[in-house]
Amino acid sequence: MTRNYHTPLFLNEIRDLLREYSVKVLVDGTFAEGGHGLTYAKEGYTVLGIEYDKELYAISKKKVHDAGVNCTLVHGNFANLDTIVRNAGIGRIDAVLFDFGISMYHLRASTRGFSMESDQVLDLRADSAAQYTGRDVITRYTKEQLYDCISENIESIDTGRLVDTIIRYRGKQDIARASNIWAIAREYSTSKHVQEAVVRGLLQLLRVEVNNEEENMKSGLQKASDLMDGSGLIITITFHSREDRLVKLFFRTSKWTPVFKKPLKHTSYAFAKSARLRAYVSH
Template sequence: MPPSDPLGTPGRRAFHHQPVLLREVMELLAPASGQLILDGTLGGGGHSEAMLRAGARVVGLDQDEEALAHAMQRLREFGDQFCAMHGNFRDFPRILSESGVGPVDAILLDLGVSSYQLDEPTRGFSFQKDGPLDARMNPRVGVSAADLVNTASAEELERIFREYGEEPRAHRYAQAVVKERNQQPIHTTLRLASIIEKCAGHSGGKRHPATRVFQALRMAVNDEMGALADVLRMAPKYLKPGGRLAIITFHSLEDRLVKQTLRHFSQPLLDRPEWPEPRPNPDFQLRLLTRRSIAPSEEEVRHNPRSRSARLRGAERLTSHVPY
């Protein structure tokens, strides 16, 4: 019989996701009994399980209903110690407020896609197997990747490929997509991948030429950079004094934004060339816990190659004033 998913849908792959940098996250957040932790990207529940076993209470958020259902099943043994909620992490202030939850002792964000999302063809995140071109974390909300590639202008597609995929051939690929969709709409992952491959003249190198295009479409469809900017701006206000923030990124755009934002919140003074002297930083609320990003060990990469690009950064809330 074909494998079933956690929701009992025949033919779907079982949900699986290895938590990356688990030991490093546990060392950085140091969860303890009685603490309240927000896991803003619950996913498969691996990080949450480790924090629950350390005695912490965990509120887990995820916009993917399939991930949420799996995590609830996996973590059911913890009872009231664990609470799962459906939603985008950028909305966590509203979700916590509606649930009567105040400031927390730690916040964890593990960005990117899960192994299940990549490996399940019907989700449309990958071109390893054919499936609908979707790539939405929450399939009930927003436009799909197919909507985007079939309606966006060549200029907009080029911007997306270049900005989110850091694709040097963005112009060429955008033109190829528009040309092909004018002949027949693009609705499947393999069709889009073949268009990019044909345009690139792929000769079997390490990375398929469509890899960055799919990454870019996923980031655009889910507004990943916008959501990350929102949560970074709000997170310090929702940490208790001494509370900690840990963020795992998977590519340079995310890591750069996290690095710059945490650095800004950790500077007591701001200086500008046009100012006669430095001025107090009204956003000064954090102490950096990681001067440089933490990468996975060679052993972890051997066991989980998808962890290779992961980078972890963290910070700690300094002030006692929580504008809640």
Template sequence: MREKEFRHVPVMLAEVLEALQIGADGTYLDGTFGRGGHAREVLARLGPPGRLLLMDRDPTAIATARETFGKDERVRIRHDSFAELADWPETAQGLDGVFFDLGVSSPQLDDATRGFSFQAEGPLDMRMDPTSGVSAADWLADAPEAAIADVLWQYGEERLSRRIARAIVARRAEEPLRTTAQLADLVARTIGYRERNKHPATRTFQSLRIHINDEMGALEKGLQGALERLRPGGRLVVISFHSLEDRVVKRFMRGRDGQPASRRHLPPVEAPESAFVALGKVFPGERELADNPRSRSAVLRVAEKRR
């Protein structure tokens, strides 16, 4: 299993390294260590004065980080969400680059005991940090029907969210949903196969995972933390895997998060200058798509903090 973990393919590796514009004496933060594919190559480009700060919510990822990089004096490691990066004293001196690879990692998807995937039966957990918070099974056991429907619609854009929520509540009255297979089968029987080459439960699993881990809240806080800690000229590099994440990242980099909307018949609201210069977005190339199908929905955005 460990050999498989270390052979996972980091998404858009060359593009990330180019976007970060790594200097040998710089300080960089990888907020989503995963299994270290990106971090390893960043570290290879640092000289003795350089520093690499590693964070991850997943204790298994942190164990790998400590085993692989724990003896390198240039590396510091913290078990925490990147949402808390500004509270880590190691970032107080400033950062030259911040990198987030959002969503669930391949090792998490491939481990049935984590409950992220319906491809194999496992406990319905979905927590990125299994040592804290509420599992998906426990949340579904108590959440009101309307709350379940709202989560499925808001984070999965599931058009049949109310029907699925109603089926979940009816099922739990008979017996609790405890495994990924139980939930996937229930959703499939409730709404049927509507989209070619997509399991009916895809949106349900995505939305529950995002909710259980408060991924959108963590993203917004993490982006703000990156703004606070990046030095002028520092780079923010983010890989997103669905439109909800990408929309938040795009607006933040362009300085439009929280901007009041213009009102009809009134002069347009003048937006304050963004703290970042958005440098564009990049998609995986054909070779990467062939080698790593999981990269097909990835989009990388880059921004530079104004001097």
């Protein structure tokens, strides 16, 4: 039996939304291990799942086949949502779900450098066809590029001093593994708390840069909005403030109406304390 690493959040809350808005056809733009999409397919919904990571796609393709449910899984990027939906031939869609950010599979099972808990190569590509790796970003970006990335992705940090630490470190040693990121953090601060924040932040920004995550988010949200113009439901789960801010800004200038006055927070799991659920409708 294939092990499940990912714990799907807000399952009941999303289920309630699907019922309230009479959803029949759901697109799960971030299928991963099927925690959301496969669960709802087993409950009778027609689901189109999209998974960008080839490893996860292969694992979940077998799960979908074995489940024998009305679920189509496609290897692709939700940034191309319109093309994927059109090629799938499922007709009118009622809702799109985005669980943005990293999957627990990447943190616990992948060997591509997503986790700060083990000394892995700084690959950080969700798709092996991506143009460059995390190592490329941190060793080739100019001082100005690093400053922009860090200031946008890591809060409560002396950005200039951290950039100088990175530049100084890479002048004497290659930055190829997670252990090098930890070494940079130790040079930056003697505080373990600060060191952890630096490592977590650097790995996150490298992942965001390598996988073009923010531009993909904007594209996915826009195409979901266009596909369901006039009637539909868009559901988002975010884990860090920059993701959540991007979602808020997108819908602030759209015709979509928020379902909740404030995003729902998750309280059941310690790892999910920063998770936020938002939903928007168009009538």
